[in-house]
Amino acid sequence: MTEQPAPLSHQPAQTVGGFSERELIARISARFPSRPDWLLVGIGDDAAVVEPERNRAEVLSVDCVVDGVHFDRAFVPPDAIGHRALAVNLSDLAAMGASPRLALLSMAVPSDLPVADFDAIVDGMATLADRHRIPVIGGNLTRTPGPLSIDVTVIGTIKRRQALTRSGARPGDELYVTGTVGAAAAGLQRLRKSGGDTSPEDAAAGRYLRPEPRLRMGILLARNRAATACIDTSDGLADAVHQLAGASGVGATIDADALPLDPDARDRYRTTGTIPDDVLSSDDYELLFTVRPRQRRRLEPVARQAGLAVTRIGACTSDRQVVATHTGAGRVVTSPLGGGYRHFR
Amino acid sequence: MTEQPAPLSHQPAQTVGGFSERELIARISARFPSRPDWLLVGIGDDAAVVEPERNRAEVLSVDCVVDGVHFDRAFVPPDAIGHRALAVNLSDLAAMGASPRLALLSMAVPSDLPVADFDAIVDGMATLADRHRIPVIGGNLTRTPGPLSIDVTVIGTIKRRQALTRSGARPGDELYVTGTVGAAAAGLQRLRKSGGDTSPEDAAAGRYLRPEPRLRMGILLARNRAATACIDTSDGLADAVHQLAGASGVGATIDADALPLDPDARDRYRTTGTIPDDVLSSDDYELLFTVRPRQRRRLEPVARQAGLAVTRIGACTSDRQVVATHTGAGRVVTSPLGGGYRHFR
Numbered sequence: 001m002t003e004q005p006a007p008l009s010h011q012p013a014q015t016v017g018g019f020s021e022r023e024l025i026a027r028i029s030a031r032f033p034s035r036p037d038w039l040l041v042g043i044g045d046d047a048a049v050v051e052p053e054r055n056r057a058e059v060l061s062v063d064c065v066v067d068g069v070h071f072d073r074a075f076v077p078p079d080a081i082g083h084r085a086l087a088v089n090l091s092d093l094a095a096m097g098a099s100p101r102l103a104l105l106s107m108a109v110p111s112d113l114p115v116a117d118f119d120a121i122v123d124g125m126a127t128l129a130d131r132h133r134i135p136v137i138g139g140n141l142t143r144t145p146g147p148l149s150i151d152v153t154v155i156g157t158i159k160r161r162q163a164l165t166r167s168g169a170r171p172g173d174e175l176y177v178t179g180t181v182g183a184a185a186a187g188l189q190r191l192r193k194s195g196g197d198t199s200p201e202d203a204a205a206g207r208y209l210r211p212e213p214r215l216r217m218g219i220l221l222a223r224n225r226a227a228t229a230c231i232d233t234s235d236g237l238a239d240a241v242h243q244l245a246g247a248s249g250v251g252a253t254i255d256a257d258a259l260p261l262d263p264d265a266r267d268r269y270r271t272t273g274t275i276p277d278d279v280l281s282s283d284d285y286e287l288l289f290t291v292r293p294r295q296r297r298r299l300e301p302v303a304r305q306a307g308l309a310v311t312r313i314g315a316c317t318s319d320r321q322v323v324a325t326h327t328g329a330g331r332v333v334t335s336p337l338g339g340g341y342r343h344f345r
Numbered sequence: 346m347t348e349q350p351a352p353l354s355h356q357p358a359q360t361v362g363g364f365s366e367r368e369l370i371a372r373i374s375a376r377f378p379s380r381p382d383w384l385l386v387g388i389g390d391d392a393a394v395v396e397p398e399r400n401r402a403e404v405l406s407v408d409c410v411v412d413g414v415h416f417d418r419a420f421v422p423p424d425a426i427g428h429r430a431l432a433v434n435l436s437d438l439a440a441m442g443a444s445p446r447l448a449l450l451s452m453a454v455p456s457d458l459p460v461a462d463f464d465a466i467v468d469g470m471a472t473l474a475d476r477h478r479i480p481v482i483g484g485n486l487t488r489t490p491g492p493l494s495i496d497v498t499v500i501g502t503i504k505r506r507q508a509l510t511r512s513g514a515r516p517g518d519e520l521y522v523t524g525t526v527g528a529a530a531a532g533l534q535r536l537r538k539s540g541g542d543t544s545p546e547d548a549a550a551g552r553y554l555r556p557e558p559r560l561r562m563g564i565l566l567a568r569n570r571a572a573t574a575c576i577d578t579s580d581g582l583a584d585a586v587h588q589l590a591g592a593s594g595v596g597a598t599i600d601a602d603a604l605p606l607d608p609d610a611r612d613r614y615r616t617t618g619t620i621p622d623d624v625l626s627s628d629d630y631e632l633l634f635t636v637r638p639r640q641r642r643r644l645e646p647v648a649r650q651a652g653l654a655v656t657r658i659g660a661c662t663s664d665r666q667v668v669a670t671h672t673g674a675g676r677v678v679t680s681p682l683g684g685g686y687r688h689f690r
Contacts, residue, residue, distance in 0.1 A: 017690045024689060040402055041510055044592070046440035046576060047406035047501075049508045052397040057385055060482070061392035062449045062498055066489050095391035104407045106496050111690045137405070143689055144411050146491020151451050153407055153498040156392075163394045165386055231391060247389070344369060344488055345362045345456045 016118050017111030021141055027119060028105065031126045034135040039102075048138035050102065056157035059098035063089045067147035075196030078117040080209035082124030085150040088234060090132065090213035091285040095232040097164040097222025098156030100132055100215065105139035106151040113148060121150070124210075132215060162222040164230035164289070169248035171318035173228050173290035176299070176310045178214050181237050182265030183207035185282030204262060211285040217306040221289060226298035230289040236281030238338045240288040241314075242322055248290075251317035254337055256326040260311040273328050280338045290316060361463050362456030362488075369486055372464060373450065376471045379480040384447075393483035395447065401502035404443035408434045412492035420541030423462040425554035427469030430495040433579060435477065435558035436630040440577040442509040442567025443501030445477055445560065450484035451496040458493060466495070469555075477560060507567040509575035509634070514593035516663035518573050518635035521644070521655045523559050526582050527610030528552035530627035549607060556630040562651040563632060571643040575634040581626030583683045585633040586659075587667050593635075596662035599682055601671040605656040618673050625683045635661060 016024060029043045041049035052058065065085045067073050073081070086103065093100050105125070109118065129136060134154070187208030190198050198205040214232070221227040229248055233240045237259075245252045256275055265279040291299055303310045324337045361369060374388045386394035397403065410430045412418050418426070431448065438445050450470070454463065474481060479499070532553030535543055543550040559577070566572040574593055578585045582604075590597045601620055610624040636644055648655045669682045 017688060019689050020687055021689055040505070041441075041508060045510050045512075046437040047404045047443070049441065049503070050403050050405065051505070052401075052403055056397075058395050058397055059392045060395065060449060060500075062451045062483065062485050062496070064451050064453055064485050064487050064496065066453055066487055066491070068490050069488060092391040096386075096394065098392070104405060104498060106407045106409050106498075108409055108411055108494055109689075138407065140407050140409050140496075142409050142411055143414060144491060144494065145413050146411070146489060146494070149453055149489065149491070149494065151407070151409065151485075151496040153449060155405075158394070160385070160396070163386060165390050167390075342365055343362060344364050344366055344454075 013114040013116065015111060016109055016113045016115050019115065024118065024141055028122050028139070028141070031122050032129070032136040036135060039135065039137055042137050050137065053101065053157045057160045057163065059093055059096050059156040059158055059163065060153070061089050061092040062151060062153040063092065064149060064151045066149040073148065075191045075194070076209060077196065078120035079124030079127070081150070082121040083128050083210045085152050086125045086128050087211050087213050087285065089152045089154040090215060091211070091232040091234055093154055093156040094213045094215045094218035095164065095230050095287060096156070096158065097162060097218045097230065098158040099219055100134050100154055100156045102155050103129065103134050103136045104153040105136050107139070108142050108144035108146070108149045110146070110148060111143050158222060162225070164218065164222050164227055166229055166231050166244050166247035169229040169244060169250050169290040169316045170292070171250050171316050173292055173316045174296070174312050175241070175252060175254065175288065175290055175314040175316065177233070177237065177260065177288050177313050178217055178286045178308050178310050179284065180260045180262045181284060181286070182279035182282045183262035184211065184284045185278040186262055186264035189278070204264060207284065213285060214287045214308065217287055217302070217308050220302040220306050224298050224302050226291060226295060226302050227289040228292055230287055233284050233286045233288055236283060237288065238280035241337060244288060244290070245316065245322050248316070251319045251321045252314055253317055254314040254324045256324045258311065258313050260309065273326065275324070277338055358459040358461065360456060361454055361458050361460050364460065366486055369463065373467050373481070373484070376467050377474070377481040381480060384480065384482055387482050395482065398446065398502045402505045402508065404438055404441045404501040404503055404508065405498070406434050406437040407496060407498040408437065409494060409496045411494040418493065420536045420539070421554060422541065423465035424469030424472070426495070427466040428473050428555045430497050431470045431473050432556050432558050432630065434497045434499040435560060436556070436577045436579060438499055438501040439558045439560045439563035440509065440575050440632060441501070441503065442507060442563045442575065443503040444564055445479045445499055445501045447500050448474065448479050448481045449498040450481050453487050453489035453491070453494045455491070455493055456488050503567060507570070509563065509567050509572055511574055511576045511589045511592035514574040514589060514595050514635040514661050515637070516595050516661050518637055518661045519641070519657050520586070520597060520599065520633065520635055520659040520661065521657050522578070522582065522605065522633050523562055523631045523653050523655050524629065525605045525607045526629060526631070527624035527627045528607035529556065529629045530623040531607055531609035534623070549609060552629065558630060559632045559653065562647070562653050565647040565651050566634060569643050569647050571636060571640060571647050572634040573637055575632055578629050578631045578633055581628060582633065583625035586682060589633060589635070590661065590667050593661070596664045596666040597659055598662055599659040599669045601669045603656065603658050605654065618671065620669070622683055
C-alpha cells in the first residue's frame, strides 16, 4: 500500500493531536531509559514502585509551570520549557539541602502542539535530568483545551536531621545569597523585546531560560551544617527574605550596596539609587541562606567545593522589620524591602 | 473605619482572583490539619520532609483532571471535582494493592473561579482523604488563563513482593471484575442531559461523581496473594482487558453475558444484543484482576472482607486475541472486544 506524499509546502506541522496517548508516553519513556535497581516497577503500570533509600528522610516537592504564566511559548524555546519545569522543582530540593532521587512528570498538552516541540520539551527536561542522574519513573499525560502546563513531582533524600528549613534563623545570623541577583529579570526583558531572538552569548537570557538549580550548594550547606535556614529565590530575592524572616520569626536588614547585582541591574541601581522592583522579584533560582557568625568559617570551603560565589548581603534582626539600607550622598537611607501582597490574577 | 456595604444584589460572587496565593494555600492547609508523626516538615517550606515507612516499598502515582476533559463544571458540583481528583489517583494505588500514605496537591486555577467553589473542591477532596486517613502534605497553587486543572500525586506503601502489576497473568487465569460495569457512563449521560440536576438517589450519577477507589479490595488481593495481575477500569473495562492482556502477553475471552452490567446498560444490552461502546469505556474505577484457578478459594474470603461483589467474566488465553462471546438465538457469537486506538484530541 503506497500513498503519494503531499507536496512539502502543503504539509502542516505534525501535532500531538495525531498521536495516541500511548504513543506520546512511549516517546517520553524512550527519552528516560534509566532503570536504577531500586526501581521495582516503572512507567507502564498503574503506578510506579520503588525501594526507599535506607536511613534517609524523603523530601517531596511539586511545581507547575503554565504557558502564559510561568513562560511564554512566543519567546521561550521548547527545550527551555522542559528544562525550567524540572529546574524549578530541583531548586526546591536544593533549598532543603536534599539530593534528588526521582521525578514524576504530568503534562497537559493542547492538541495543536507540534510534536517536534513536544519532543524538544521532553528532551530539555531529560538533558537536565541526565546531568543530575534523575530518572523520570512515571507520570501522566492529558490533553487540554487550555495552555500547555507541566507538573513535575520530585523526591529527594537527606539525613534525617540535616534538612534545611526556612525557620532556623536567629537574630544575628548573617544573610548570604549565591550567584547574582537580577539576571533572570534582565534576560526575560530582552527575550520579550526580541521575541526570543537573543544571542547565545546573552548570559542573562540563558539564566532566565535555563536556570541551574543550586543542588550541590544546598547539599553541602546541609551536610556541613553551615547554614541555619535556607530558601530559593524562585519568587525573587525580596520575597525570599520576607519568607525566611517570617518563618524564622526574625527581621532582616539587607545592605543594598552589597547585593551581587547582575551587570544590567547594577547600571540601573547606579543611575537611580534604588533597586528596581523587577530586580527584587527576579526569579533567579539562587539560594538565600543564613549563617551563624561563629560558623562562618564553614562557609568558605562549601562555596569553593560548590564552585559558586556567595555574598553576604545583610543580617537577621530581632525587630521583625525587613528593610534595605542604601548609602547615598554620604548618608545611610533605610527603606522597607519590596515584596508585598500580590493578588492571584 | 466603616464602609457602607453594597446592596446584596449587586455583590458579585467573590473569586479567587481577589486573594493572594498564600491566602488560598492557607485555606487548603486549614482543611488538611493532620500532621502524622512521620511528617517532619509539612506545608509551608520549600518542600515537605517525611520519614519513609520501614520495610515497605513505595508506590507512586500522579494523575491530572482538567475541566472540559475529565469533568465539566457545568454539571459536576465542585465537591465532586475534588473527590474525583483524589479518587482517580487512589484507584491507581488500589490496582497495585498498596495502602495510601500521603498526597500532594497541585492546582491550576482560573482567577474567576468563585472562592466558594474553590473551598468546596478542597472540601470534597478532604472528605475522601479523611476517610482513608491520607494527609495532604504539600503541593502547589498557580493561576491559569485556561481551565481549572488538578494534579494529585499519591504515595502508598506495600510489602516488597506483593505489588500487583498488570503483567502477572498466564493463560488459564480467570478474569474478575469488582462491582458493576457501565454505571459511570449512564450517570454521566444523565448528568449531561439534566445539566447536573439529578436526584440524590440516582446511584449511577453518584458513581460518576464520586467513584469509590477499591482500596480495601486491592490491599486484600495483594496481601492474600489472591490475584496474579490487576488494573483499574479508569479508561473502561475494554481498555483494561486489553492493557492487562497486552502487559501479560496473553489473550482474553470475555463472556459478555456474564458481565455485571449496571441496570441501565443491561436494558440496552438486552435490546440490542451488543454491549454499547460507552458501557465498555465507562470509567467505573472498578478493579479488573486475574486469579489462578488453583487459588480461586482465596478469593471468596477477600471479597467478603472487602464487602464488594466480584464477578468472573472470562479467562486468559494463549492466543493473544481479546474477544467477547455472546450467546444469541442459541448460538455463540465471538467478536473482538472494543477498546481501540484513540487520537490525542
